[in-house]
Amino acid sequence: MKISAEDKAKLVSLARAAVESVVTGSAPPEPSKKTGLLGERLGCFVTLTNSGRLRGCIGTFQPQSSLVQTIIEMGQAAAADPRFPHDRISPSELDELTVEVSVLSPLVETDDPQSLEIGKHGIYVMTAMGSGCFLPEVATDMGWSAEEFLSHCCQGKAGVSPNAWRSSDARVYLFTSEKFDH
DSSP states (O other): OOOOHHHHHHHHHHHHHHHHHHHTOOOOOOOOSGGGGGGOOOEEEEEEEETTTTEEEEEEEEEEEHHHHHHHHHHHHHHTOOOOOSOOOOOOGGGEEEEEEEEEEEEEEEEEEEEEEEHHHOOEEEETTTEEEEOOOHHHHHHHHHHHHHHHHHIIISOTTTTTSSSSOHHHHHHHOEEOOO
């Protein structure tokens, strides 16, 4: 998938406006363009950082509406990330916030999880006891091997044994992501 510079700017602008609507209590943005790629049902994540510190990150693999609408929903959710209940984003912090959008490819189940390419593939691991995901850049940022990437996702995100991805009932999906910010 190739996203134009114009569409990237539009998506980041919508995500930022969605975040601001939650933080300031204003009305959420209304998407104007729902054609082409922006009108497709694509998974996405919105990640919020301030000077490199994570402030929120929420996404979906199974959007219920167009990409522009999903970006707004994920931006609002990221602004209220439940991992930060006592450290919400403040209005004075908005100008310092980096808003990053990741548009995801469809999930592809793999029978060989260790065949994933570090830096290219993200992972989504599903087990009977929990599920979790990591965007592609996590393994690169952390310096993890494919096995470490899978194990950390199971333990840290899905809340299951680090080796759960090896289980015959576990399902591992790979995806790619186009990431951009403003």
